[in-house]
Amino acid sequence: MYNPRSMKASGDIEEFILQVALGNRSAFRELYVRTSAKLFGVCLRVLKDRAEAEDALQEVFIKIWQRASSFAANDYSPMSWLIVIARNHAIDRIRARKPEAADIDEMADLSDDRPNPEASAVELSERRRIEACLEELDAARADAVRGAYLDGYSYQELAVRHDVPVNTMRTWLRRSLLKLKECLTR
Amino acid sequence: MSTDDKRDERDELLAAEYALGVLPHAERQAFAARLEKEPDLRRKTENWDQHLFELSDEIDPAAPRSDLLGTIEDRLFTPAPQPVSWWSSLGVWRGLTAASLAVAVTLGALYINQRPVGPGDARTYVSELAGENSPVRVVALYEPATGILKVNRIQGASATGRALELWLIEGSNKPVSLGVLPAAQSASLSVANDLRERFEDAVLAISDEPEGGSPTGQPTGAVLATGKMTKV
Structure with a gap:
């Protein structure tokens, strides 16, 4: 069965997230050093503006700190958990920035x-x-x-x-x- | 297909659309609220997140500015500043970009062009007040000849039951209140006689205060916007 957690050589990242969940600040710093470039890349690709992507990255790492204790309770691989937080935040930002007609018909017969x-x-x-x-x-x-x-x-x-x-x-x-x-x- | 199957397929699709990110803002918000309460929906979404995650290999990493970690750590680990230390946080005005200054100057020029030309003291100062994490943006224009400070709130407002108070800060002196901003978007405030010649190189700041203004005569709430007065 599909199990990304076993596929990824990301044991370290996982350990850092679990440490962050315990309030370990140096683990948070290390997690930032190892993952911020990728997560910034994710924000930048969606937002297409460095300053806004940097604001977004701040919020992303604050969410990571606040939500680290929920990481162990789900099935995400460590990097996918981090990237989902970054992508969802960047997309929420861009959708809020550019509100558009909300009612798209979803009832078409598929x-x-x-x-x-x-x-x-x-x-x-x-x-x-x-x-x-x-x-x-x-x-x-x-x-x-x-x-x-x-x-x-x-x-x-x-x-x-x-x-x-x-x-x-x-x-x-x-x-x-x-x-x-x-x-x-x- | 039974009704249950249909609902299940509908949720499966919404989960995919949410994970992919294509939904409009309102639908995203509604779905996120459901995720909090519905474990089955969460499972579906996690599944899509995991599959789609493989595509993120195509995203190039990029380096954010080097002081960002420090900013994040400050926000997470530095206790909220006490009222006494409010003053020191005014250093933020130094971060005002040349671009926002240009906006202030342009807006100032628009004001000036609307003004009847006359003899005498023609000095005018303008400032655009803005803050990094606040929606409040105000353009201020001051003419020492009349002692009138015109303020135009172009964005943001006070929170319910709160007030926006305007402060004048010269160099390292303590802030002096210029009054509470009225609810109207633009207003003319009369500056007290003893403050009229104190706008050269001064900084204006707006803080969040109880209704009616700060009870202490000094700012007590968060600084929402700051801007340097510039002679035009």
Whole structure:
């Protein structure tokens, strides 16, 4: 079964987070030294502005300090836990900064595009599973998923980039996500 | 598909959309509130987070500015400053960027252009007051000839039941109150006679105070915005 925690040689990072949960300030400092460049990269990629990404990184590390005790209670690998905090914060910031029409229709019928149970099983190594599954999608749709994850594009922005109405974009992406899910759990 | 299956698929998709980050602000907030209470939804979201995490290999690391760790540690580990030490925190005005100064000068010029031209003392001072972690932004314009300080609150307001108080600070002297900002966005304050010639190189600051202003005659709450007076 998919278990990223066992895949990552990140024992040190995990140990630092657990120490931070105990209020260990030097562990916090060490965690910052080892992970801030990656987490800053995540914020910068989404926010596209150094000053704002630096503000975001401050908030991210404050959240890490405050939430470290919840780390042990979930199944995240250490780096994915940190990156999720950074990405969610950066995306919350950018969504709050650029409010857009909230009501995108999500009720479109997706049932005619259910994953085909006879789809040929693909041998996937545990690693890069998501990459392999993205390759099973149309190139444009895989691009939309990547753009959303890496650059923090909203439905609105994806719709503009792919030149389709926003409701169409949402239906597209949701179908892609169902296919991805099917592939990831195959 | 049964109703339960449909709801399950809907939640699965919302979890994916949340993990991916595509939802509009209001929907994200609503979903985050549900995550607090619904372990099943949390599990679905964690699953997507873990899968998508593999894509983060493509994100290049970048170095933030070198003093950022110190700032974070100060925020986490330095106890809230006591009222007496408020004064020392005014060093923040030195961080005012050239850009914000340019804004103040431009706005000041706009004011000046609207003013009838006359003989006599034409000195005018402007300042843009802003703070790093506060939404309050105020442009102030002062003419010693009239003793009138015009303030225009372009952003931010006092919290409910609180007031914004304006202070004049010369060099290392203690702040002197110029009064509480009225609720109106722009106002003209009359500066007391003994303060009228004290704006050269002075700093203006706005602090958060109880309604009616500081009870002590010195700032008691957080400094929300500061700006240096510049002669234009």
